[in-house]
Amino acid sequence: MFSKILIANRGEIALRIIRSAKELGLKTVAVYSEPDKSSLHTILADEKVCIGPGKASESYLSIPNIMSAAEITKADAIHPGYGFLAENPRFPEICESSGITFIGPPAFIMRLMGDKNKARQAMKRAKLPVIPGSDQIIDDMNEANKIAEKIGYPVILKAASGGGGKGMRIARSSTKLEEQFAIAQGEAKAAFGDPSLYLEKYFEAARHIEVQIIGDKKGRVMAFAERECSIQRKHQKLVEETPSPFVDERFRKKLIRAVEEAALSIGYQSLGTFEFLVDEKKRYYFMEANTRVQVEHPITEMVYGIDLIREQINLAAGENISFPHGLAMNGHSLECRINAEDAKTFLPSPGKIDFLVLPGGTGVRVDTGAYCGWNIPPNYDSLIAKIVTIAPNRMEAIIRMRTALEMTTVVGIKTNIPLHLELLSNSAFIKGDYDIQFMEKHLAKSQGYDTRK
Numbered sequence: 001m002f003s004k005i006l007i008a009n010r011g012e013i014a015l016r017i018i019r020s021a022k023e024l025g026l027k028t029v030a031v032y033s034e035p036d037k038s039s040l041h042t043i044l045a046d047e048k049v050c051i052g053p054g055k056a057s058e059s060y061l062s063i064p065n066i067m068s069a070a071e072i073t074k075a076d077a078i079h080p081g082y083g084f085l086a087e088n089p090r091f092p093e094i095c096e097s098s099g100i101t102f103i104g105p106p107a108f109i110m111r112l113m114g115d116k117n118k119a120r121q122a123m124k125r126a127k128l129p130v131i132p133g134s135d136q137i138i139d140d141m142n143e144a145n146k147i148a149e150k151i152g153y154p155v156i157l158k159a160a161s162g163g164g165g166k167g168m169r170i171a172r173s174s175t176k177l178e179e180q181f182a183i184a185q186g187e188a189k190a191a192f193g194d195p196s197l198y199l200e201k202y203f204e205a206a207r208h209i210e211v212q213i214i215g216d217k218k219g220r221v222m223a224f225a226e227r228e229c230s231i232q233r234k235h236q237k238l239v240e241e242t243p244s245p246f247v248d249e250r251f252r253k254k255l256i257r258a259v260e261e262a263a264l265s266i267g268y269q270s271l272g273t274f275e276f277l278v279d280e281k282k283r284y285y286f287m288e289a290n291t292r293v294q295v296e297h298p299i300t301e302m303v304y305g306i307d308l309i310r311e312q313i314n315l316a317a318g319e320n321i322s323f324p325h326g327l328a329m330n331g332h333s334l335e336c337r338i339n340a341e342d343a344k345t346f347l348p349s350p351g352k353i354d355f356l357v358l359p360g361g362t363g364v365r366v367d368t369g370a371y372c373g374w375n376i377p378p379n380y381d382s383l384i385a386k387i388v389t390i391a392p393n394r395m396e397a398i399i400r401m402r403t404a405l406e407m408t409t410v411v412g413i414k415t416n417i418p419l420h421l422e423l424l425s426n427s428a429f430i431k432g433d434y435d436i437q438f439m440e441k442h443l444a445k446s447q448g449y450d451t452r453k
Contacts (some may be wrong), residue, residue, distance in 0.1 A: 002076040002101055003027060007041070008066050008091075011079030011369040012386060013293070015040035020309040029065060029073045030329035033059035035377035037297040040369045047073050051095045054379040060084045063094055070100055077101040077307075077316065083381065087114050088261050099449035103316040105291045106271045112266060113289040117198050120357045122308035123286045126262035129279060131285040133200035133259050141181055148177055151201045157181060165235035167191060170202055176311075189438050205435045206277040207246055210286070212300045215268040215309060216321045218363050223259045224300050225252055225329050229275075230436045231423065233346065238416075239423065240296040241334045242303055245394060245432025262286075263270065271297075271312045277436075295386070298367060302390040332394040336420045338368075338408070340387040343419040350378035354412035358389045359404035363369055363397075376413060384415070392450045394432070398424055419443070 005021050006029040007014045013198070018028045018041060030045035033053040037091040042048040043171035049069035052059035059065065061084055066260060070078060076096055089110035093101035104110075113119045117137055132151045137160055138144050138314070148155045148171070157180060159167025167188030169180035174208040189195040208229045216372070229237045258438045259274045273290045297308050304327055340349045356372040368385035370376075376384060380420075387404050391397040402424050405417050426442055428434055 001026075001314075004029060004046075004073065004075045005077045005079055005103070005313070006031065006066070006070045006073065006075035007045070007079050007081065008085055009062070009079075009083070010036055010039060010041060010060065010380065011366045013081040013083075013295075013381065015369050017029060017081060017309055018044055019073050020307055020313060022081075023060040023307075024313060026309060026313075028300075029068050029069065033377075033379070035375075035379055037375065038128070039399060040374070049073060050416070054377060056084065056379065059064045059118070063088075063091060065099060067094060067100075070098070075100065077103055077313075079103040079313070080292065082295060083291050087290070089114065101316050103313055104271070104304055105268065107268065109268060109272075110291045113163065113272070115293050116158060116288050119289055120198075120286070121362055123262055123415040124267055126265040128258060128262045128286045129284060131200040131203075134198045135194045140242070144177060144181055144197075145174055147199050148174065150401070154202040154204065154238070156200050156202040157184040157197050158200065159184070159190070159192055159193040159194070159195040160198055167197070168235050203277050203279060203285075204437060204441060206279050207244070208237075208287075208436050209244055209247065209255075209278050210273050210275040210294070211255060212294070212297065212308070213259060213263050213268060213272050213274060214315070214321060214323075215263060215270065215272075216315050217269060217318060218320055219262050219264070219267070220321050220324055221263040221268055222321055222323060223274075223441055224327075224328075225253060225255045225302060225393075227296055227299060229296065231429075231435055231438055232436060233439050237296065237337065239334065239336055239395070240299055241332065242299045243332065246278070247282075255284060256283075262443060270315055271308060294398075295337065297384070297389075298365060298386060298388045299335045302333040302365065303331055305330070309444060326335075326409050331390050331392050332397040333388060333390040334397050335386055336386045336401060336405065337383055337415045337416075338420075340384050340413050341382045341416055342414045343416045348378060348382050349414035350376045350382075352376075353410060355409065356378055356409070356411070357386065357409040358385070359407045361404075363400055364388070364404050365390075370410075395430070396428065398430065 004027040028045040032049045043343045051065040085091045087437040089107040092107045095102040154172040171177035185195040200268040212224040231239040275287045276284045278284045365388040370384045389400040
């Protein structure tokens with residue numbers, strides 16, 4: 001086991017990693033940009049190092065700056081969290097060449113699964129169904145038109161080198177496809193430095209369901225029960241739950257077995273998530289794999305009573321998976337992402353938090369880097385907290401979440417809590433009758449915004 005972990009991230013995920021590291025008796029190093037100098041992770045880590053200005057490319061995305069911080073603090077391991085450098089295969093390679101352990105999948109896994117086109121081919125070979133679409137990167141509009149005509153509209157363009165909803169555009173006709181192609185290329189280039197796109201069939205009424213996996217260096221892989229992630233805006237998740245109200249035990253076992261076999265076929269190591277679209281007949285199609293810890297990992301931790309970050313650190317140190325295969329889950333868990341943004345317009349709402357009350361009590365967990373007096377910088381993602389509940393059943397978990405949200409008070413900035421409260425009171429959501437079009441179908445008119453903008 002190493003002795004000191006540098007956390008190459010910020011916000012709630014940096015604090016989440018600090019907590020698990022401290023429980024293992026490890027020292028921690030926080031890195032921060034100039035606007036983040038008063039962020040909570042810099043206060044709670046054992047050491048801190050400024051790595052540059054507010055622009056992410058000059059701080060949290062700067063490998064030389066982060067490696068310099070690791071060198072001067074004598075950190076012998078680095079955890080990337082999620083976002084920023086978490087899925088950049090150059091990062092683990094540079095760590096390895098510097099004699100520092102990278103806490104995450106090896107570079108060859110990142111390269112394979114980080115390129116969505118290569119990932120699709122690998123999963124086809126592993127017998128996982130993939131969404132109908134292009135087998136290779138699309139170079140021009142003529143090629144895109146031919147594939148779209150073959151598989152039928154609507155279709156979706158996706159950036160080959162990234163996620164998070166960037167570089168994703170839906171087209172319902174050839175005219176719209178031509179219009180969206182250039183836009184998607186531009187977004188992909190700006191977000192990931194790579195304009196490459198591929199094209200898939202777009203399912204209007206599908207579910208977005210994902211499976212958490214974990215693998216050790218001895219070749220053992222284990223998958224957990226599904227997380228339901230269909231409540232989204234602009235392809236970005238707002239609410240997650242486990243288990244899915246749509247998935248029965250037979251389908252769950254089938255999906256877990258298929259994911260484990262696919263992960264074994266590529267030698268998967270560390271934490272990761274396989275994401276699927278599932279239609280109304282429970283036919284599932286592989287979309288992508290995220291080679292990192294997910295934002296929504298706490299709900300899996302809650303129903304299984306485990307610490308995935310702690311396990312990830314142990315695996316990086318060469319230990320075996322400590323969980324027994326077929327570990328049983330207990331209860332139902334929900335997560336609401338609390339963002340610093342206007343609930344109607346979704347415009348960011350950075351600024352100073354003048355007053356803050358966070359919920360607590362039985363079955364309530366809050367992962368956050370927010371505190372009273374903190375100035376939220378405008379430079380980064382608007383996520384400020386994740387409120388998580390667990391209860392013996394789904395309805396109790398929903399009621400507990402509504403109570404937790406009602407007891408949360410944030411003064412000085414706007415948040416999306418009003419949107420969450422409306423969503424959790426919606427009859428279709430309460431029945432579990434929803435899909436990836438839920439926001440457009442149920443909340444667009446009442447909230448007064450166009451969710452597709």
